[in-house]
Amino acid sequence: MTNDTRKIRKLLIANRGEIACRVMMTCQSLGIKTVAVYSEADKNAMHVAMADEAVHIGAPAATESYLVIDKIIGAAKATGADAIHPGYGFLSENPTFANACAQNNIIFIGPSAASMEAMALKGAAKKLMTDADVPVVPGYHGDDQSPELLAAEAEKIGFPVLIKAVAGGGGKGMRIVNDASEVSSAIEAARREGENSFGNGKLLIEKLIQKPRHIELQVFGDQNGHAVHLFERDCSLQRRHQKVVEEAPAPGMSSEMRRAMGEAAVKAAQAINYVGAGTVEFIVDVADGLDDAPFYFMEMNTRLQVEHPVTEMITGQDLVEWQITVAEGNAIPLSQDEIDVLTNGHAVEVRLYAEDPFNGFLPSIGTVGLFNPFAETGANTRIDAGVQHGDEVSIHYDPMIGKLIAWGENRDDAIHALAGLISETPVIGLATNRDFLLRALTHPEFIKGDVHTGFISQFEEYLLTPHDVGAPEYLLAALAIFANRAAHAEASNDPWSALDGYRMNLPHGEDLKFEDAKGDLVVVNLTQEEDGISVSAGEVSLQASEVALHGSVLSYSEGGLRKQLFVHVTDSTVDLVDASRTLTLKRHARDGGGGDDTDGPGTIVAPMPGKILELKVSAGDTVAKGDALLVMEAMKMEQTITAPRDGKVASIGANTGDQVGDGHVLITIEDTE
Structure with a gap:
């Protein structure tokens, strides 16, 4: 251990997206110059624009850019960066990268390579934790990886079990097995994902906790051998082992359990001489409630977590600033006694992804038509984002758009504030999980605090049933098409280049055609009248006046009331976004200007x-x-x-x-x- 200090004046962020932007914001407040790295796909990305300098490092594939250690080190040396912050993902938990930084006299904002290696393989980490008197889940972590032995060990532990890659994470390389008939295929799939994602097909088996809560502790260590924790985060609301909602503190946790879990987390950090920010993850068996429930070490993430903002919100501390302070050789800013009196209120975070929850959570790609992470959110809410209006979400990287976070005096206030923030944060142009997040956050059982990792599957019908779309929605879509045409005609400044119906502003009628979820045709008649627009579908109609489209906001008057919603019109679809719903209505191919739809249902x-x-x-x-x-x-x-x-x-x-x-x-x- 050493207490030598070295001031960081220029920092390179070896990452992209929201975490790169997040680190840059702290650096700006500290007067530290920043360097971005970017692939060809990210040349116009938000993190590139935010940085003081930016270095191109290769092709879009991460294996040719963000994962190439020599390119990252070369960029740091070329720009004179004192330090590298790895963010999360990519090289953040790569001991070879940490060593490369040390060999080139570059400060690595994170733990030592030895600490990473100690926690990298889950089986070895469990053994280490057992020796450190940290409780672990019963299971098999042996070297014999024959399918026959693994199957036998699964039987011995007792179903259900969890089979997972020892180097896995983020839900990859993990399979739940409920009986012996599923073991063989689960081993094959988990091993394949482990090899493809992490280059390691070794597996371990653990007893599956039937009603688990995922509770993790934020820890920090410094170069003087000190370690502290900054309370827990509850990350139990998950889908396929991917966190969806995170909050701090954990609802319903007693002070005694908090103390015991905190002490165990600090033991884990001290067992590997940990330096920097880390997260010790525990699984808690709440089959009989949280009081006195057993908890077990699951893994340690040797980096800053995606969900670190909720800890920042309840402690008032900037964890990236703490990372930089410790990496410079300084002591942890606060003692455990000082930290213990810091906690204030409650914070909740959701992850906003470009994915379609009503279509198997398929990732979505394309241009962000509307999303403003810089909008005024208020003192108790926050948006951490890596994309904004006009940016591309590509196939090459994780589809996270950003994180929405809210603080309240208590849990109910925090949930209410976050629900309001989600409602006021439209995203159009591509599918997102916004509506799913709002449903989960406002579900009565979540509000009660009865959250566990099976929550989404338990309430799947409520959470994942698509919105009903009927005639009123198709009428609004037709109104949006009309307003979009009018806006383009006005922008042309040439009445003869405008659509015929607008030349003299005369009454006209037109049938606009859509396809519903079953592929059936929906016809909406639109008629321009002297005092406005009339749209009708069957027996349902809407009389609208003062119809206007300003940017993405459609406004109109109906029955003396002024109304508005966000819309996005393309040749093939119309998006409608209000406070609780994001709808994408499909235009009939010939009506929208596209070709015949030759892809039948088969x-x-x-x-x-x-x-x-x-x-x-x-x-x-x-x-x-x-x-x-x-x-x-x-x-x-x-x-x-x-x-x-x-x-x-x-x-x-x-x-x-x-x-x-x-x-x-x-x-x-x-x-x-």
Whole structure:
């Protein structure tokens, strides 16, 4: 250990997106110059614009840019950076990278390579924690990795069990097994994901806690051997082991349990001589309630966590500033006794992703039509984002748009404030999980604090049922199309280039066509009258006046009331966004200006670019609606593509291992004779 200090004057952030922007904000407040690195796909990204300097490091694929240690070190040396902050993901927990920084006399904002290695392999980490008197979940962490032995160990532990890659994280390389018949396929899938994502197919098996809560402790260590914790965060609301909602403190936790868990977390940090910010994750068995519930060490993340803002909100501390202070060789800013009296109120965070929760959480790519992370949010709310209006969400990286965080005097106040922030933060142009987050946050059981990792599956019907779309919504979509045309006609400044119906502002009628979720045609008649617009579908109608489109805001008057909502009109879709709903209505192909829609209900196309991992069927096979057809990897997540209807596989348009583009025809299904 050493207490030598070294001032950081220029810092390179070896990351992208919201965490790069987050680190830069603290650096700006401290007077530290910042250097961004960027791939070809990120040349116009928000983090590049925020930095004092930026260095291009390669092609869009992370393996050719953000994961290339030599390029990161080279960028730091070329710009004279004193230090590198790894963010999270990418190289943040890579001991080779930490060593490379040390060898080049560059301060690494994080723990030593030895500390990373101690926690990198979950089996070895569990052994280390047992020796440090930190409780661990019963399981198998051995070197014998034969499928036969793993299956036998699973039987010995008792179902259900969790099979996971020792180097895994973020939900990858993990499979729940409920009985012996599932063991073989789970081992194969977890091993494959471990090898593909982490280069390590070794597995461990643990007893699955039936009603678990995921509670983690924020820890900090310094170069003088001191370690502290800054309370817990409850991250129990998850989907496929990916955190969705995080909060601090954990609802319902007693002071005695908080003290015991905090002491265990500090022991874990001290056992590996930890320096910097880290998170010790525990799993808590709440089958009989939280009081006196047993808790077990799960893993330690040797980096700053995505959810660190909730800790900042209840303590008033800037954890990135703490990271920099400790990396410079200074002592932890506060003692444990001083920290223990800091906690104030409650904070909740949600992760806003470009994904479609009503379509299997498929990642979404495209241009962000509207999202303003810099909007005035108030003293008790916060948005951490890495994209803004006009930015691209690409296939190459995690689809997180940003994080929305709120603080309150108590948990109810924090939830209410965050629900308001979500409602006031529209995102248009691509699918997001905004509405899903709002449903989860306002669910009665979540408000009661009865949260566990099975919450989403327990209330799946409520959380994941698509919004009802009826005639009123199609009328608004037609109104949006009209307003969009009028806005473009006005912008042209040429009455003869405008659409015929606007030339002399005369009454006219037109049928606008849409397709509902079943593919059925919906026709809306739009008539321009002297005092406004009339739209009707069947027996439902709307009389609107003073219709206008300002940017993305559609405003109109109905029955003497002024109304508005956010809209986004393209040739193929119309997005409608209000306080609680984000709807995408499909325009009929010929009505929207596109070509004929030749993809019938039996044609399965790739929802985005990706790689075919496994074909589940062959040509000639008979399938039923919902049967698995193939497994595809896109945006670092595996997606199982299922049959949209009963029938026979007529053709297969891709092979295992193929890279396919968005819209590539994968499989066609025809009627059985």
